[in-house]
Amino acid sequence: MSKILVIPAIDLKGGRCVRLRQGKADEVTTYSDDPVYMAKRWADEGAKYLHVVDLDGAFQGAPVHQKVIARMVGAVKIPVEVGGGLRTDQDIETILDCGVARAIVGTRAWAEPDQLKGLVDRFGHKLAVGIDARGGRVQIKGWTETTEEDAVSLAKRADAMGVGTIIYTDTARDGMLEGVNAKAMDAICAAVSCSVIASGGVSSATDMKLLKNLKRPNLVGAIVGKALYEGRVKLKDLEA
Numbered sequence: 001m002s003k004i005l006v007i008p009a010i011d012l013k014g015g016r017c018v019r020l021r022q023g024k025a026d027e028v029t030t031y032s033d034d035p036v037y038m039a040k041r042w043a044d045e046g047a048k049y050l051h052v053v054d055l056d057g058a059f060q061g062a063p064v065h066q067k068v069i070a071r072m073v074g075a076v077k078i079p080v081e082v083g084g085g086l087r088t089d090q091d092i093e094t095i096l097d098c099g100v101a102r103a104i105v106g107t108r109a110w111a112e113p114d115q116l117k118g119l120v121d122r123f124g125h126k127l128a129v130g131i132d133a134r135g136g137r138v139q140i141k142g143w144t145e146t147t148e149e150d151a152v153s154l155a156k157r158a159d160a161m162g163v164g165t166i167i168y169t170d171t172a173r174d175g176m177l178e179g180v181n182a183k184a185m186d187a188i189c190a191a192v193s194c195s196v197i198a199s200g201g202v203s204s205a206t207d208m209k210l211l212k213n214l215k216r217p218n219l220v221g222a223i224v225g226k227a228l229y230e231g232r233v234k235l236k237d238l239e240a
Contacts (some may be wrong), residue, residue: 003048004211006238007197008042009054009225010035010072011184012065012084013055020055031229035065039072039080043143045235047102049198050080051223052168057085058106059144063095070098083130083167087133096126097158104167106130110147113157120162127167129158134172136184151184152191158190166222170200180207180215180222189216196220203227208238 011018013028017038021027027120032038039050052072056064063085073080082095083104092103102125109116111130118128133151140147147216155166168188170181180201189196195218198211202222227233 004198004208004219006047006208006235007049007221007223008047008050008228008235009051009055009199009223010038010042011055011102011225015065015068017229018055019229021187027106029226035068035076036071036143039076042235043076043078046239047055047235048078049196049221050076050078052080052082054082054084058083058141059085061085061087061141063091066094066098066180069095069100072083073099081128081167089119089122090149092123092127096123100126101149101212102126102128102165104128104130106132109158110138110140110149110154113161116158116163119159120164127163128167130136130167130169131155131158131188132169133184134170139171152187155188155192159194163194165195165197165220167197167199172200179203180209180210182210185211185219186216189214189219192218197223199223202238204233205237 016030017032017035018028018030045164054065079101081102082100086092086103087108095103104161131151131154136151138147138149138151138154168183185198202224
């Protein structure tokens, strides 16, 4: 079975590390007041990559946490990818200038598909597309709006435009500890040739096994959040 990188998630809201239930802003649990400490903790526990989301940025439509993200990046020696509110070229540039390895665009990839090729040409492997979906339909603006577009069609379009990495989140599973949607993940991986990272519901070694058993060589990572923060599973157990 192919190796899948386990990527801890750090979601930022009001300067704190939080988790939302299905992305709902009013269903928030705070796990730490110190995002820099949390970044170092996961790195110390063996994480090879970190996934950071500026939740305030996603809801407001512009990045909010650049300064703390820069401190987080400076505190660890592993790559960090960041999404949330990156709606302009300048937003992407600014977050990459913080030392971020990969900037994630979501809403913009759906709203301005004609500009996606230009973004790929400009930022190359430092640009990823985040596809958030509920019931297979793309969600945007911090998951507050559900579109009519099928997630697979958006994934195909991003792949055709040269996007190197797609991060696919099943938002109905996110923060629910109910397991991964392996069927949806398989469909995304089958539809594209680029790398895919799974997100939403990954909360146990069983979930990781389900993903590995898909035997999709382009499924390269799995983002894990609530299960780690609540101590239901340890990073090393997921990597086994």
